[in-house]
Amino acid sequence: MSDPTIKGLPPPPTKYDGSNFRIAIVHARWNDAIIKALLEGTINKLKEQGVKQENIVVKSVPGSYELPFATKQLIEAGKTQSANAAPSMIASTTNLLSLIDNTTSQPSGDSQKSENTNTNTGGALTKPFDAIISIGCLIKGSTMHFEYICDAVTHGLMRVQLDTGTPVVFGVLTALNDDQALERAGIGRTEKGKGHNHGEDWGLAAVELATQNQDWVKGVL
């Protein structure tokens, strides 16, 4: 086992506030016991940073090979949902303003703000996703299938985030055996102990990148 004082993710440089973020998680179902542990670790860490349960959207696909396509489609679906919600948001804001001052008022610049933080009647945000976490677990078998899927998924997820401008956290374990995967899901069963749930690192990365990206897209450094 590597030296934990050397390898690993240090605490984030600052405490991030995830309370206004909308995060999507898309996970494969292969190697389900490991996926379930990773998913729990990810969601717990998101909520620990203030992301609300109603603003965490979870979808699943059969295997890791489907992750890049599903991730891309989820990002686009979030943008479409936000655009569809915007007119109703403006209308309801206008109606509310006219009720308040009893005169018809044009949507203020604030309506732009409401478009960016749309909420529907359920309280869940309907703005585009601030980050996506793509979770899978690939375990080497006896053929080259493992190598090809690992390579395709890795490059596919990187391309999705660069093409869309939405942060995509790489939550895919590429394990050579079951125990390597179990240890990285925090449910190890050998003398090495339970290990560390990498889902926690992915939850941290999602909120950090969402925070930094909201400044970068506005030209704030």
Ligand SMILES: Nc1c(NC[C@H](O)[C@H](O)[C@H](O)CO)[nH]c(=O)[nH]c1=O
């Ligand atoms: N062997 C694993 C797979 N294989 C399935 C593929 O990901 C894919 O669903 C299939 O080829 C149909 O397109 N998936 C994993 O996530 N983990 C594995 O260990």
Ligand SMILES: CC(=O)[C@@H](O)COP(=O)(O)O
């Ligand atoms: C990651 C895989 O696709 C792998 O589990 C498939 O196993 P095999 O190479 O024995 O078919």
